[in-house]
Amino acid sequence: MALQEIVEQIVGGLSYDLVEINRSVGGLLRITIDLPWTPGMAGVEQFVTVEDCEKVTRQLQFTLEVEAIEYSRLEVSSPGIDRPLRHQQDFERFVGQVIDLTLKAPMGAAAAGQVSASRKKFRGTLERAAQGEGGVAWQIVWSDEPAPKPGQKVSKKRVPPPLQVLGFALDELKEARLAPLVSFKGRGAASAE
Numbered sequence: 001m002a003l004q005e006i007v008e009q010i011v012g013g014l015s016y017d018l019v020e021i022n023r024s025v026g027g028l029l030r031i032t033i034d035l036p037w038t039p040g041m042a043g044v045e046q047f048v049t050v051e052d053c054e055k056v057t058r059q060l061q062f063t064l065e066v067e068a069i070e071y072s073r074l075e076v077s078s079p080g081i082d083r084p085l086r087h088q089q090d091f092e093r094f095v096g097q098v099i100d101l102t103l104k105a106p107m108g109a110a111a112a113g114q115v116s117a118s119r120k121k122f123r124g125t126l127e128r129a130a131q132g133e134g135g136v137a138w139q140i141v142w143s144d145e146p147a148p149k150p151g152q153k154v155s156k157k158r159v160p161p162p163l164q165v166l167g168f169a170l171d172e173l174k175e176a177r178l179a180p181l182v183s184f185k186g187r188g189a190a191s192a193e
Helices: 003-013 050-066 088-093
Strands: 017-023 028-034 073-077 098-103 121-128 138-142 164-168 173-178
Touching (some): 003 017, 003 028, 003 050, 028 050, 050 073
Parallel strands (some): 028 073
Antiparallel strands (some): 017 028, 098 121, 098 173, 121 138
């Protein structure tokens, strides 16, 4: 049985989702798990705990030894604040969140407006676009103008910066991750601002 199948079976059997498997040259086997998500759970925050990682680690150690899979160290962890987005379900789950994405190829001549045609990296808010013939389409909305600094007075007459939109399909992406935005004001403070 292949490593991917073994890990998927163990992690799924313990009621977790497998996010990623990384195997490094030094023998480190890194498994990233997350709690399962269903579409009705919008706004409900769930986190992988140390106990969850410990439970998966114990089961994986036993199974990998029985299957004679070579590794020197096993690390099981949560996806973290810069979680990778790989599947349709990941994008469904994080609609409305700020993400970083990298396209496989530059936008080319299709780029309109102020965006450079050779640009491949973007940071903005993930939104669902109008559904086309190829299934669900996605878009990212951003402004290239810097946000005002905290405490800076902003005129009410100030014209808001123009928003830019880029539509994309999942097969056009090289990589997509949640943007690692950190607020030291506590949970919920970012949504209140």
